[in-house]
Amino acid sequence: xxxxxxxxxxxxxxxxxxxxxxxxxxxxxxxxxxxxxxxxxxxxxxxxxxxxxxxxxxxxxxxxxxxxxxxxxxxxxxxxxxxxxxxxxxxxxxxxxxxxxxxxxxxxxxxxxxxxxxxxxxxxxxxxxxxxxxxxxxxxxxxxxxxxxxxxxxxxxxxxxxxxxxxxxxxxxxxxxxxxxxxxxxxxxxxxxxxxxxxxxxxxxxxxxxxxxxxxxxxxxxxxxxxxxxxxxxxxxxxxxxxxxxxxxxxxxxxxxxxxxxxxxxxxxxxxxxxxxxxxxxxxxxxxxxxxxxxxxxxxxxxxxxxxxxxxxxxxxxxxxxxxxxxxxxxxxxxxxxxxxxxxxxxxxxxxxxxxxxxxxxxxxxxxxxxxxxxxxxxxxxxxxxxxxxxxxxxxxxxxxxxxxxxxxxxxxxxxxxxxxxxxxxxxxxxxxxx
Amino acid sequence: xxxxxxxxxxxxxxxxxxxxxxxxxxxxxxxxxxxxxxxxxxxxxxxxxxxxxxxxxxxxxxxxxxxxxxxxxxxxxxxxxxxxxxxxxxxxxxxxxxxxxxxxxxxxxxxxxxxxxxxxxxxxxxxxxxxxxxxxxxxxxxxxxxxxxxxxxxxxxxxxxxxxxxxxxxxxxxxxxxxxxxxxxxxxxxxxxxxxxxxxxxxxxxxxxxxxxxxxxxxxxxxxxxxxxxxxxxxxxxxxxxxxxxxxxxxxxxxxxxxxxxxxxxxxxxxxxxxxxxxxxxxxxxxxxxxxxxxxxxxxxxxxxxxxx
Numbered sequence: 231x232x233x234x235x236x237x238x239x240x241x242x243x244x245x246x247x248x249x250x251x252x253x254x255x256x257x258x259x260x261x262x263x264x265x266x267x268x269x270x271x272x273x274x275x276x277x278x279x280x281x282x283x284x285x286x287x288x289x290x291x292x293x294x295x296x297x298x299x300x301x302x303x304x305x306x307x308x309x310x311x312x313x314x315x316x317x318x319x320x321x322x323x324x325x326x327x328x329x330x331x332x333x334x335x336x337x338x339x340x341x342x343x344x345x346x347x348x349x350x351x352x353x354x355x356x357x358x359x360x361x362x363x364x365x366x367x368x369x370x371x372x373x374x375x376x377x378x379x380x381x382x383x384x385x386x387x388x389x390x391x392x393x394x395x396x397x398x399x400x401x402x403x404x405x406x407x408x409x410x411x412x413x414x415x416x417x418x419x420x421x422x423x424x425x426x427x428x429x430x431x432x433x434x435x436x437x438x439x440x441x442x443x444x445x446x447x448x449x450x451x452x453x454x455x456x457x458x459x460x461x462x463x464x465x466x467x468x469x470x471x472x473x474x475x476x477x478x479x480x481x482x483x484x485x486x487x488x489x490x491x492x493x494x495x496x497x498x499x500x501x502x503x504x505x506x507x508x509x510x511x512x513x514x515x516x517x518x519x520x521x522x523x524x525x526x527x528x529x530x531x532x533x534x535x536x537x538x539x540x541x542x543x544x545x546x547x548x549x550x551x552x553x554x555x556x557x558x559x560x561x562x563x564x565x566x567x568x569x570x571x572x573x574x575x576x577x578x579x580x581x582x583x584x585x586x587x588x589x590x591x592x593x594x595x596x597x598x599x600x601x602x603x604x605x606x607x608x609x610x611x612x613x614x615x616x617x618x619x620x621x622x623x624x625x626x627x628x629x630x631x632x633x634x635x636x637x638x639x640x641x642x643x644x645x646x647x648x649x650x651x652x653x654x655x656x657x658x659x660x661x662x663x664x665x
Numbered sequence: 666x667x668x669x670x671x672x673x674x675x676x677x678x679x680x681x682x683x684x685x686x687x688x689x690x691x692x693x694x695x696x697x698x699x700x701x702x703x704x705x706x707x708x709x710x711x712x713x714x715x716x717x718x719x720x721x722x723x724x725x726x727x728x729x730x731x732x733x734x735x736x737x738x739x740x741x742x743x744x745x746x747x748x749x750x751x752x753x754x755x756x757x758x759x760x761x762x763x764x765x766x767x768x769x770x771x772x773x774x775x776x777x778x779x780x781x782x783x784x785x786x787x788x789x790x791x792x793x794x795x796x797x798x799x800x801x802x803x804x805x806x807x808x809x810x811x812x813x814x815x816x817x818x819x820x821x822x823x824x825x826x827x828x829x830x831x832x833x834x835x836x837x838x839x840x841x842x843x844x845x846x847x848x849x850x851x852x853x854x855x856x857x858x859x860x861x862x863x864x865x866x867x868x869x870x871x872x873x874x875x876x877x878x879x880x881x882x883x884x885x886x887x888x889x890x891x892x893x894x895x896x897x898x899x900x901x902x903x904x905x906x907x908x909x910x911x912x913x914x915x916x917x918x919x920x921x922x923x924x925x926x927x928x929x930x931x932x933x934x935x936x937x938x939x940x941x942x943x944x945x946x947x948x949x950x951x952x953x954x955x956x957x958x959x960x961x962x963x964x965x966x967x968x969x970x971x972x973x974x
Contacts, residue, residue, distance in 0.1 A: 233766055240762050244754060442749030449716040449743040450766040661680050
């Protein structure tokens with residue numbers, strides 16, 4: 231008798247009707263959004279504070295580069311000694327004082343620059359000052375050496391290497407970034423999904439054990455069926471939760487940005503648009519981001535995402551189910567968690583570090599075939615274009631391993647669910663497989 | 666009478682441990698069969714093999730002359746010793762789920778559940794969660810779920826644990842009624858008085874081996890020791906006692922009497938008739954008590970297991 235649909239239905243409904251599940255589903259996006267808005271709001275507050283910086287330029291070489299903007303006002307002081315300037319800055323509650331020594335020589339003047347402040351100054355301000363000073367002083371230095379600055383500027387050439395594969399597919403640097411974001415998001419999503427819902431499966435197996443209902447159930451159902459039903463039912467609940475999160479998230483984001491006028495999402499986009507209008511170069515960049523999105527192997531990406539997601543998730547969740555069956559309570563699961571988490575973490579780090587460096591290098595290629603890391607690593611690689619045979623082979627290996635793990639997990643599950651009061655060791659587990 | 670269940674030469678090993686060693690058991694149709702044995706003897710393993718939870722390493726199990734297979738799952742109702750229900754699931758939903766797993770349709774299951782809930786007067790529990798019920802209440806629901814699909818074979822492992830005497834009696838009556846309706850019952854327990862009361866046949870398993878089985882009454886005959894408990898009032902009890910102990914093997918007996926009688930267990934030699942003993946005794950005094958000692962299941966259990974060691 232096939233009871234799989236019945237078991238899936240029960241698992242799904244119990245998960246979805248569970249109070250903490252409902253609370254998690256509806257409250258956590260709220261918390262996330264509130265957190266994001268608070269952060270966005272605080273950043274805005276921080277940015278809105280205008281900094282007052284005093285400038286004492288005794289050399290008289292550079293004071294004219296400091297033009298006040300909406301974040302910083304520069305107050306150029308004159309006819310003061312350094313001590314007077316310090317006292318004045320302190321009194322006027324200036325953020326700090328930039329002092330350039332009394333040297334007409336550009337090189338000596340550049341060595342004499344100092345910044346005084348109450349607290350250690352913000353990094354961005356210092357680097358801003360540095361870049362202003364550098365440009366001005368370099369130009370002065372060039373002039374001193376008899377070089378025409380205008381000519382240099384006019385002769386500057388900017389290079390943006392156009393990339394194209396042998397098959398004629400055009401790519402660019404922005405393409406790589408977009409690909410990285412897509413691959414990274416897919417891999418990371420899988421990683422999170424496995425950890426959250428794998429744990430949920432494990433807990434539900436333990437629950438059946440501790441409530442002692444398990445023997446009643448497996449006198450009507452094959453343990454493998456029960457295990458698969460649990461895995462599938464829990465995954466469906468997980469997908470439901472994810473979809474609800476997406477919907478609530480987007481609704482809340484819109485509502486909040488309308489009500490509070492905080493442009494959580496749009497601000498960066500709008501900035502970009504505004505700048506794009508002003509600057510044709512950035513305009514081209516925005517266009518290239520949009521075009522690189524359409525350049526992505528989207529069909530391949532979607533199919534691969536679905537297949538590797540399911541494969542990888544089933545592989546790991548069967549292991550979680552086996553662990554749940556082997557122990558009596560959640561505290562005993564610790565010793566078995568490490569071997570599961572390690573390959574997952576490894577996959578994410580390999581994905582993040584080696585795939586960025588070289589998506590088709592030896593390390594990333596090898597790990598995109600090893601079944602315990604392949605779902606994550608392969609998903610990160612695919613946006614960069616992986617030959618179909620490689621994807622196919624990797625998937626076949628994944629499915630083969632998955633079937634092996636399910637068989638192995640089912641063995642442990644079958645014996646484990648009827649074992650009480652023993653804290654099993656790995657040796658014990660291997661013995662169970664032989665029963 | 667034909668047998669409903671035939672277990673033939675079944676063995677099962679767990680690693681190096683042999684849990685069952687060539688065990689054969691036949692269970693007649695319509696009987697209540699007591700499966701007895703000390704803790705860890707292998708009873709649960711045998712029950713799990715019949716339920717197809719574990720597979721035997723060797724040997725066969727037949728139900729109704731058919732080799733045990735998946736279709737038999739719906740023919741068996743099993744109440745395990747280690748039992749429980751989903752704590753946070755509603756009673757009704759849970760019972761429906763378990764009944765559907767046994768192959769009942771949802772509407773059929775609902776109808777029968779209504780009948781049983783009314784019968785056991787637990788109708789208003791339908792929407793309660795198990796964690797709101799007492800242990801005995803949960804046990805009642807479990808009993809209902811076990812018998813709901815009207816299986817041919819019912820297996821009860823310690824069915825009365827957790828019940829108060831009133832409810833235990835209620836369940837006992839239900840079991841007897843189910844037998845009358847044609848079910849065969851396997852009954853595993855350590856409570857010997859309920860075996861005495863309910864079982865027609867028994868099998869005794871000790872240390873993975875079956876060491877005794879058959880009709881309870883035959884086993885009792887086999888174990889009878891031809892001993893009679895006697896109460897007699899003579900002129901001088903001491904002289905009579907001396908006289909009797911020269912003729913028979915006697916031992917002191919202990920039972921309640923109204924007068925100051927001589928109380929003895931008298932064992933007859935093989936072939937001697939109890940009538941001769943009674944006739945002899947009437948010549949010696951006034952007989953107020955004359956009962957054949959029938960070995961209790963408890964005695965048989967303890968004696969057999971001890972001899973087996």
